[in-house]
Amino acid sequence: MLFNSLAFVAFFPIxxxxYxxxxxxxxxxxxxxxxxxxxxNWKPAYALLIGFxxxxxxxxxxxxxxxxxxxKKVSLVVCLVLNFAILFIYKYLNFATGAVFSLLDLAGLRMAVPEFDILLPVGISFYTFQAVGYTIDVYRGTIRPERNFFTYALFVSFFPQLVAGPIERAANLLPQFHTRHKFNGENLIEGFKLMIWGxxxxxxIAGNVSVYVDAVFNNLPNHNGTSVIMAAFFFTFQIFCDFGGYSLIAIGVARCMGFNLMQNFNRPYFATSVKEFWRRWHISLSTWFMDYVYIPLGGSRCSRAKHLRNLLITFVVSGVWHGANWTFVVWGAYHGLLLCGHTIRVKFLHIKESTTGLMKAVNIVFTFVLAMAGWIFFRAxxxxxxxxxxxxxxxxxGPLFIGEGKSEMALPLVLIALLVLKELKDEMGWNIHLMHNKNVYVSAVSSALMIIVIAVCAQFESGAFIYFQF
Amino acid sequence: MKTILKYFLCVLVVVVGFDLLLGFVAKRYVTTHILPGDYQAIDYLINRSNEECLIIGSSLAINSLMPSLMEDSLGMTCYNGGANAQSMPYFETMLDCVFRRYTPKMVIFVLDPNELSRKGLGQRYNVLVPYYGCGHELIDRNLESKDAVEPWLLRSASYRYNRIWWRILLYHFIGYSNKSDKGFVPHERPMSLPMLKTIQNEDTVQACVDSFVRCMTICNDRGVKVVCVFPPGYYSPVNGAFQSVNVVEEECLKINAVCIDDSQDSTFLEHPEWFYDNKHFNIDGSVIYTKQFLQELKAHSQTQQ
Incomplete structure (x- = not known):
């Protein structure tokens, strides 16, 4: 079931x-x-995989x-092997087979590549990582194992964040299932507002820009560099609004029922460096990789060479997590290299970053452009x-491809400007509150106007969320 | 609890109030103004056209045939009623709307070589939403056919005018220069693309074929001369004829209509400078192709006589 489907509009209030x-x-x-x-609602049989x-x-x-x-160790290894084996079979088998056969081809052994007809289970990477994270935490002794199976099953399958995160930590979410939630009107209204913004x-935004992005990236031979730059710019916002929007809806839905999910995005395009970008982008996944991959590898408490190696490995694995395609591997490696460059500059050469004035603005724009270039690998x-x-x-x-016309180009740009303005307000801490105004009438009218903006500007046929495929 | 009630009641009142207001203003605007952009052609076809020869099609039509060049040769008034990114259900709807007012002497369908392979109503059929509930049965029926919830959603003005209000607002304030010449839109842009090598011969879709057959039948019943034309493009030739072309040729034979298939005309492959992208002519290409089309039409007419 999609958050942006009428089925969900009926499902959630009920x-x-x-509840x-x-x-x-x-x-x-x-x-x-x-x-x-x-x-x-999507594919009933695949619920067995979550169950398993x-x-x-x-x-x-x-x-x-x-x-x-x-x-104890054997149990952990068995758990990891079984979970990652399922993930491998359903997500990476065709990709891995293709890669192996390509290598054989290079060695002169030409064979037909077998294709396995496997449909990727929605959200498999998200719930697998959440469940595996729980087991590792139990192994490390940072949390106690959950005694009640049904409560644990709910932790793995909690519907607001089941298919695209945030990837919750057991220490944060499991205790909330034991808490006796009392109905709180403020939570309900707050959740509703988060859903509206999501x-x-x-x-x-994501829906309207997707038309242009798809038109260009799905037909690259027919488009010039100017149009590709525009499409990359639009995709930079599409991916943020698609996934950030999903996360906000998930957090809002959970909040309406009294649950607090972790923040997943924190104005990533206001980051002044690639390192900061990753502190603000997909926070639940970044911290997961930090805790369960980067630090176990040695993190930064090792030699310089190993530190850089750890960064690179973590980001390549993060790229692979996103999908079974070389584009994601390269995207991960690209960010790994950028972070290595940043580490060398700041930690090894001790070149300080300017965090004030014009240089900060320049750094923000530079980081945005670097992220945008990376998204080209991600979207291609x-x-x-x-x-x-x-x-x-x-x-x-050449001349810019204007797709369905100037008006269809102008609308996403106006909506993006609205988003940037809101993000800027939050980033600068300006004390202007409309939807979150303390006066209930100002808050309600602002929320209603936002609903109207959605109704009249939305691209209702924008389809599934991009991160579902991961 | 009181705060929740106040909040949600206020949200509901403002949303419903705005929806009603938008519906009232937009409907009044649509009935008193000619909408800009694509709507000029739509509005003209639905409410005002009176030409003896009508050209129906997608952007292929808009950029291919020049009515001003055709009028002398055909000896009848002519209008190019092409609309961007449209397909068979839209063509059928326009034909239905026109025939409710008058019967032209000739209808020219400008078709893509894979025209009958399109599924559904097409991604831009909903440009007709402002005309929902205005007495055009086919428009109402097609829009409502999307799913069971759609008729309910269409009651909301915010939904009906979703994204359309933006064009109205934008063009109302910044103006809209109508560059069309009797519906034909000249493009001065030069070609910047290599030859498209990925075009495929796609399977026809039965619903689309049915829609085309209905168009042919309506025209035949009313004694309208039908011409179907597939203009050339700048793409690699495919093996044999396109499936859609075959079906159209068969249907044309049944009612003695003219079918001109130039979709794989090799002459045009040597002249990328006549196009502005792989499927659309620029102004030079349009002039050359319109003249060629007229000659071919003449030859067909003589053969038939």
């Missing part, structure tokens, strides 16, 4: 209402059923907590498409 009407002891079970219903992952991580978590030494980002359908896009940018100039 679930929210019943608050039910006695506390039934609420978790009800949310568990609702979450599985939410997921099974839930059982494996729960049983292993219990076993890890009850054992010590080698047995829908604005997804339907108005193939690696050769990405190369072609850069080739067009450098060597093939």
């Amino acid at each position: 679930v929210c209402l019943l 608050w009407l039910l006695p506390h002891r039934w609420r978790n079970l009800f949310l568990l059923i609702a979450s599985y219903y939410f997921y099974m 992952s839930t059982i494996v991580t729960w049983v292993c978590g219990r076993h890890i907590a009850d054992s010590a030494g080698k047995a 829908y604005f980002m997804k339907l108005c 359908n193939t690696l050769s498409d990405a190369v072609q896009a850069f080739h067009h940018i450098l060597y093939r100039r």
Whole structure:
């Protein structure tokens, strides 16, 4: 079920209402059923995969907590192998097979590449990482294993963040399922406002720019460098508004039911360096990789060479996490290299970053351009498409493709300006509040106007969220 | 609880109030003004056209045939009613709207070689939304056919004028220069693209074929002369004829209509300077192709006689 579908518009109010009407002891079970219903709307059989992952991580978590030494380690390894094996089969098998056969081809052994007809389960990377994170935390002793299986199953499948995050930590979310939530009007209104802004980002901005982005990136031979730059600029906002919008809706939906999910984006395009960008972008995944990949590799507490190696490995793995395509691998490596460059500059050469005045603005723009260049790899359908896009940018100039007309180009630009203005207000801490005004009437009218903006500007046929495929 | 009620009630009142206001203002605007952009052609076809020869099609039509060049040769008044990114259901709708007012002598369908392979109503059929509920049955029926919820959503003015208000607002304040010459829009832009090598011969879609057959039948029943034309493009030739072209040729034969297939005319492949992209002529190409089309039409007419 998509957040931007009419089915969800009917589903959520019913679930929210019943949740608050039910006695506390039934609420978790009800949310568990609702979450599985939410997921099974897409492909019922794939709920078995969530179930399997839930059982494996729960049983292993219990076993890890009850054992010590080698047995504890074996349980963790079994848990990781089983979970990542499923992820590998459903997400990477075709990609890996293709890569192996390409290598064989290079070695002179030409064979037909077998194609496995596997449909990628929506959100598999998200719930796998969340469940695996729980097991590692239990192994490390940072949390106690969850005793109640159904509560744990809800932690893995909680519908607001099931298919595209935020990837929650057990230490944050699990205790909330044990808390006796009392109905709180402020939470309901706050959640509603977050959902409104999330829908604005997804339907108005991501939806409207997607038309142009798809027209250019799906037909690169027909477009010149000017149009590719414009498409890359639009995609930079599309990916942020698509995923950031989803995260806000997820956080808002959870808030309406009294749950607090972690913040996933913090105005990433106001970052003054690539390092800061990754502190603001997809925070739940960045911190996951930091805690479970980068630090176990040695983090920064090792030799300079190993520090850089750790950064590069972490970002390449992060790229692979995003999808089974060389474009994501290169995107991850690109960011890894940028971060290595930043580390060398700041940590090894001790060149200080200016964080005030004009230089800050220059750094923001420079970081934005670097991120935008990276998104070309991310959006291109193939690696050769990405190369072609850069080739067009450098060597093939021409008039800007204006797609469906100037008005259709102007609308996304106006909506992006509105978003940037709001982000700037938050970044600068300006004390102007409309939707979050303390006066209930100002707040309500602002919310209503935002709903109207969504209704009249939204691209309702903008389809699924991009991050569903991961 | 009181705050929640106040908040949500206020939200509801403002949203419903604005929706009603938008509906009132927009409907009044649509009935008293000619909308800009694509709507000029739509509005003209639906409400005001009286030409003896009508050209129907997508952007291919807009950029291919010049009515001012055609009028003398055909000996009848002519209007190019092409609309960007449209397909068969839109052509059928326009034909239905025109025939409710008058019967032209000739209708020229300018078609893409994969025209009958399009699924559904087409991504831009909803440009007709401002005409929903204005007595055009086919428009209402097609728009409502999307799904079970659509008729309910169409009751909301915010939904009906979704993104359309923006064009109205923009063009109302910054103005709109009508560059069209009897519906034909000249493009001065030079070609900046290599030859397209990925065009494929796509399978026809039955619903699309049915829609085309209905168009042909309506024209035939009313004694309207029908010409179907596939203009050339700057793309690699495919093996054999396109499936859509074959179907159109068969249907044309049935009602003695003219079918001109120039979709793989090799002469045009040697002249990228006649196009501004792989499928659309610039002004030079339009002049050359309109003249060629008229000659071919003449030859067909003589053969038929």
